[in-house]
Amino acid sequence: MFMDYKQAVCLNGHQASIDININESVDSFCTECGAKLITNCTNCNYLIEGDWSRSGNGFVDLTHHNVFIPKYCEKCGKPYPWTQSALKAISETVNLSELDNNQKDDLKETIPDLLSDTPKSKLAVLKWKSIGKSLLPYIHDIIVEVASESIVKALYGR
Numbered sequence: 743m744f745m746d747y748k749q750a751v752c753l754n755g756h757q758a759s760i761d762i763n764i765n766e767s768v769d770s771f772c773t774e775c776g777a778k779l780i781t782n783c784t785n786c787n788y789l790i791e792g793d794w795s796r797s798g799n800g801f802v803d804l805t806h807h808n809v810f811i812p813k814y815c816e817k818c819g820k821p822y823p824w825t826q827s828a829l830k831a832i833s834e835t836v837n838l839s840e841l842d843n844n845q846k847d848d849l850k851e852t853i854p855d856l857l858s859d860t861p862k863s864k865l866a867v868l869k870w871k872s873i874g875k876s877l878l879p880y881i882h883d884i885i886v887e888v889a890s891e892s893i894v895k896a897l898y899g900r
């Protein structure tokens with residue numbers, strides 16, 4: 743991993759900055775939603791990878807890169823707070839539904855595969871389009887926010 747900066751992301755997953763110095767601590771809040779900004783994993787304190795520059799030999803790289811907001815900590819593998827909120831919101835939507843408990847468990851198990859592209863994503867989409875069909879409108883905004891384009895398309899495309 744070659745990074746020069748860490749990024750600051752609010753607890754709800756808004757990216758505030760991608761070029762915080764590695765040793766700098768950030769003590770401010772999101773201008774979009776007011777939530778606290780973090781630059782390190784809340785579980786293991788490992789930093790959230792930010793921008794990089796290829797400097798050297800008098801050459802300074804001023805390219806502005808697009809740095810995406812990661813869903814899971816690269817060090818400990820735990821979901822970041824914004825991922826946790828998405829997982830929790832979808833799982834609560836399932837709990838509020840009128841499905842039976844087996845169906846609920848079945849759907850809840852697939853939630854992580856909806857948020858990230860995994861070998862089980864296709865199966866997860868299939869389950870949501872059958873068992874979870876009536877819930878899809880309720881989770882639409884979360885899915886659009888966190889899932890990949892191909893998953894959004896598979897779930898909501900026609």
Ligand SMILES: [Zn+2]
Nearest residue numbers: 752756772775
């Ligand atoms: Zn925010």
Ligand SMILES: [Zn+2]
Nearest residue numbers: 783786815818
């Ligand atoms: Zn971590």
